[in-house]
Amino acid sequence: MQMNKTVLVLSGGMDSVTLLYRLIDFGHEIFPITFDYGQRHVKEIEAARNFCDKFGLPHKVVDVSSLRDVLGGSSLTDDIAVPDGHYAEESMRITVVPNRNLIMLSIAWGYATSIGAYNVATAVHAGDHFIYPDCRPEFIKSAEQTLRLAVEGMGDTPRILFTPYLNFSKHDIAEQGRALEVPYEDTWTCYKGGDIHCGLCGSCTERKEALNGFDPTEYAA
Amino acid sequence: MQMNKTVLVLSGGMDSVTLLYRLIDFGHEIFPITFDYGQRHVKEIEAARNFCDKFGLPHKVVDVSSLRDVLGGSSLTDDIAVPDGHYAEESMRITVVPNRNLIMLSIAWGYATSIGAYNVATAVHAGDHFIYPDCRPEFIKSAEQTLRLAVEGMGDTPRILFTPYLNFSKHDIAEQGRALEVPYEDTWTCYKGGDIHCGLCGSCTERKEALNGFDPTEYAA
Numbered sequence: 001m002q003m004n005k006t007v008l009v010l011s012g013g014m015d016s017v018t019l020l021y022r023l024i025d026f027g028h029e030i031f032p033i034t035f036d037y038g039q040r041h042v043k044e045i046e047a048a049r050n051f052c053d054k055f056g057l058p059h060k061v062v063d064v065s066s067l068r069d070v071l072g073g074s075s076l077t078d079d080i081a082v083p084d085g086h087y088a089e090e091s092m093r094i095t096v097v098p099n100r101n102l103i104m105l106s107i108a109w110g111y112a113t114s115i116g117a118y119n120v121a122t123a124v125h126a127g128d129h130f131i132y133p134d135c136r137p138e139f140i141k142s143a144e145q146t147l148r149l150a151v152e153g154m155g156d157t158p159r160i161l162f163t164p165y166l167n168f169s170k171h172d173i174a175e176q177g178r179a180l181e182v183p184y185e186d187t188w189t190c191y192k193g194g195d196i197h198c199g200l201c202g203s204c205t206e207r208k209e210a211l212n213g214f215d216p217t218e219y220a221a
Numbered sequence: 222m223q224m225n226k227t228v229l230v231l232s233g234g235m236d237s238v239t240l241l242y243r244l245i246d247f248g249h250e251i252f253p254i255t256f257d258y259g260q261r262h263v264k265e266i267e268a269a270r271n272f273c274d275k276f277g278l279p280h281k282v283v284d285v286s287s288l289r290d291v292l293g294g295s296s297l298t299d300d301i302a303v304p305d306g307h308y309a310e311e312s313m314r315i316t317v318v319p320n321r322n323l324i325m326l327s328i329a330w331g332y333a334t335s336i337g338a339y340n341v342a343t344a345v346h347a348g349d350h351f352i353y354p355d356c357r358p359e360f361i362k363s364a365e366q367t368l369r370l371a372v373e374g375m376g377d378t379p380r381i382l383f384t385p386y387l388n389f390s391k392h393d394i395a396e397q398g399r400a401l402e403v404p405y406e407d408t409w410t411c412y413k414g415g416d417i418h419c420g421l422c423g424s425c426t427e428r429k430e431a432l433n434g435f436d437p438t439e440y441a442a
Contacts, residue, residue, distance in 0.1 A: 060291050064287070067283065070283055070335065071335055072332075072335030098330075098372050098375060099328075099330050102330075102368070106324040107320075107324055109319075110288070110318070110324060113319035133372055139371055146363040146367040150323045150354060151354055
């Protein structure tokens with residue numbers, strides 16, 4: 001049993017990249033997996049790939065763009081406008097892909113099972129609780145139990161759904177990342193997929209607040 | 222809240238088609254969803270599509286063939302030989318796709334959330350318990366709780382993971398289907414994907430036993 005063998009859900013955003021640096025710091029053997037939801041995320045996937053190249057990690061990119069057809073009206077996957085401004089329950093509900101987190105975790109857990117990894121790590125954090133039910137602690141606890149049962153008896157199966165940021169704010173994550181010298185200029189957050197961060201969408205607004213005081217990002221606005 | 226609105230995981234095999242007939246019998250409004258794992262399942266998907274056409278149901282086929290790259294060495298998705306003979310723990314472990322059931326259920330649950338369906342129905346049954354951990358009652362119970370939590374608060378979310386065959390044998394399912402006049406000759410079971418059922422693979426062996434006495438299937442052997 002290799003307790004340091006870990007599949008990391010790596011989006012290329014600041015949270016999961018910070019977790020990548022933390023896992024490297026822990027001495028884990030890391031297998032990053034990135035989910036491709038279609039065009040909107042090209043820049044983020046590029047960022048994820050660059051970090052994997054930098055550390056010589058085997059990178060899996062799973063195309064889940066076919067899920068658009070069944071998961072419905074989210075601006076993260078569809079061609080509808082992304083709302084500007086701060087996250088708030090009503091305006092940002094449009095960015096919710098129903099059950100996205102469990103779909104990603106299930107695939108990551110299957111991957112971990114197939115390669116004999118002990119952990120699946122994900123950077124879900126407290127800032128997401130309000131609008132994303134699948135980022136709440138009670139969901140994560142239940143999901144870990146379900147995931148364990150799903151593969152029980154199939155050999156050395158994964159045991160830990162590792163979520164060290166569950167009770168962190170995005171700013172807490174950024175402060176950890178600062179200590180770990182994470183090059184945040186190489187991470188990507190913006191939902192709009194332009195050449196540089198728009199600085200206006202909900203995601204950029206949160207990024208600015210989290211990195212306040214040491215933000216290396218170039219914003220359009 | 223429409224308690225008869227149901228997403229059905231429909232493979233095109235005899236179990237899920239029997240459940241389709243049972244749900245029609247119940248008077249449910251049915252939204253079948255089929256998962257495409259690649260070439261091996263073309264005949265099964267065709268069968269699923271034909272049943273949807275027959276009853277005028279909106280059919281979603283989700284291409285998950287990109288998962289092959291991360292879910293590893295299963296003969297259901299890879300180009301390795303499918304073992305013949307009866308299901309038994311060792312010889313059939315090769316057909317296990319790790320965590321396949323939870324991946325399918327998570328996507329089906331997300332679909333149900335996006336269309337406001339109350340139930341997600343799946344034909345998992347007792348015969349699968351031995352080799353597939355994600356077909357056991359304790360897994361299904363845990364999965365239902367996790368799935369509910371995953372979308373809690375997102376409006377009229379799905380509540381029921383409907384698994385009426387959980388304690389049925391495949392023969393029990395076939396007897397129910399016989400009473401419902403399911404045309405089993407139009408379902409597809411064989412793992413080998415030939416023109417007619419091979420009659421030798423683990424799946425065909427189970428089919429023969431289940432339909433023993435009223436089997437309309439043409440087998441190659």
